[in-house]
Amino acid sequence: MEQNSPLFRVLFRERKAKGIEKLDGIARSFSITEKVLFLLCLAIFAGGVLSLLGKISDSFSVNVPRRGGSLVEGIVGTPRFVNPLLAVSDADRDLSQLVYSGLLKAKPDGSFVPDLAETYTISPDGLVYSFTLRSNARFHDGTPVTADDVAFTVGRAQDPALKSPRFVNWQGVVVEKTGTRTISFRLKQAYAPFANNLTLGILPAHLWKGLSPDQIPFSSLNTNAVGSGPFVIASISKSADGIPTEFALKANPDYALGEPYISNLYIKSFGSEKTLVAALDSKDVESASNLSPASAETLERAHDDAIVVSAPLTRIFGIFFNQSQNELLAHKEIRKALELAVDRNALITSVLQGYATAIDGPLPPTIAEKAFADSASKASTTAADLDAAAKLLAKAGWKKNPEGIYELKPKTKGTASTTLALSISTANIPELVLAAKKIEEAWKAFGVKADVQVFEPSDLNQSVIRPRKYDALLFGLVTGKNSDLYPFWHSSQRNDPGLNIALYTNQKADKLLEKMRLATSSASAASGYASLKAEIGNDTPAIFLWSPDFLYAIPPKLHGAVLGEITTSSDRFLGVEKWYVDTDHVWKIFAKDQN
Secondary structure (H helix, E strand, C coil): CCCCCHHHHHHHCCCCCHHHHHHHHHHHHCCHHHHHHHHHHHHHHHHHHHHHHHHHHHHCEEEEEECCCEEEEEEECCCCCCCCCCCCCHHHHHHHHHHCCCCEEECCCCCEEECCEEEEEECCCCCEEEEEECCCCECCCCCECCHHHHHHHHHHHHCCCCCCCCHHHHCCCEEEECCCCEEEEECCCCCCCHHHHCCCCCCCHHHHCCCCCCCHHHCHHHCCCCCCCCEEEEEEEECCCCCEEEEEEEECCCCCCCCCCCCEEEEEEECCHHHHHHHHHCCCCCEECCCCHHHHHHHHHHCCCCEEEEEEECEEEEEEECCCCCHHHHCHHHHHHHHHCCCHHHHHHHHHCCCEEECCCCCCHHHHHHHHCCCCCCCCCCHHHHHHHHHHHHHCCEEECCCCCEEECCCCCCCCCEECEEEEEEECCHHHHHHHHHHHHHHHHHCCEEEEEEECHHHHHHHHHCCCCCCEEEEEEECCCCCCCHHHHCHHHCCCCCCCCCCCCCHHHHHHHHHHHHCCCHHHHHHHHHHHHHHHHHHCCEEEEEEEEEEEEECCCCECCCCCCECCHHHHHCCHHHCECEEEEEEHHHHCCCC
16 A cells, blocks of 8 residues: 555544643643642542442452461469370469360360361270271371370370379270271270260370380370370470570471460469469560459440450359258258358459359350250349248247247247258359358348358368268359260269268259260250259259359460360360461452462
């Protein structure tokens, strides 16, 4: 095509951008002030566009956990046995929970998931539990976890010479190693709560097998522990006299359920709750658990950013009567009258600052309601209750003396009147002492002479509870999540080391407790519990008072700390691998790909 042809000129002639020329001309005509204003308007427009785009991006994006960061946690007490077979204190159990892992792991919601196990089965009759271990399960020193390690750990738990607190959990269980990665457990009879035993932390046999049961408690491995759990002990700080004061833990990248998000976790030991709360107040530590209601209330008042998380404790507190010690308590009308005169709500409000739930049965309300469709308890004492209590005593011949205390006139002349009096024994723990004093006042106002006797916890256990030397015992029972009430209420458990501290004897209740232990369905267990609760309620061997809350102070930066029902304070760490303090901001479509 020739360049001078008409068609070429139409198609390829140079065209000037008249619009741009006009804008350029206008811009040149602006004064300096007008140019500044124009640029300012342009910047505002651009900022608005960017802000709009940012909001649009935010609507399509979320914060997701990112690995990194640290958390400093304070605990009361010094860990001595970071060993799942010997752990006895809260401090021991805290570190053991973080360092070790078992075949199964309990989740905060109470269910169980495979941990070191890859798969497992339970025989239809509930007698055999069979496990296959993960092929990539590793101890912190890189050694594979095998069936030998599991068999060794359970064998040591079953050895009476070690005197492990886990001994009773494994009696009668036959362990069979069927391969390098396969192992089974055979029970003498079905026991639904057995799954909880399988969360026992597994010891590395290659490090422990050379030690005799007598030597194990003195091994340095009880502090420099090697497990397969979510965190590895990186270092231990000690005081001048060699007592551990801080454990520095780092995330285990090979943990079976995934590397924890928090990279570094520091556990600092304190001698008392008072010094721990002071450390929280000064920000020397960021989190602390098992706080008393008074401490939790003080923290929340002192710091606007204080976060105190509460969760139900699988414990019940009550007054347990010893009918053998005080013959007056052998009369049901007296036990029932004493129960009617106690106001549970008043105790919870004045003693526990509301951090508890009233109960009228042998299980914590969360477990009773969830597993057995239990009804809410009657918590407040009314004038009608006091009138009913007075009528019960009057019917039995009791009358108030000039001091307002009930007395029973003798049937034969020359015999002294009997005063309605008893002692209340409890531990030297502020909440319990205050509760005992409140109950003493309530009973005195009703017409009962009560005397509060306070003991140090160790003395209470050794000198009072074990020999069963008390009239009424204000005490707490750790019922656990498995709702097995046999140890607390079966007549065979009345004497030490049994836990039936009400010395309760009832053949019908015994049969119900035995049946509930073997229950394989929730319907069967629910029916048994309803009957048991009615039986105990009719006999009134104890006054059920409250189920306390577990109180945990955490910093605002901590996310993902979901608490379920708490049996021991270490249960707060059941989902610790999912906790996080650092985050990334990503679009939602990519969030599911984040670890």
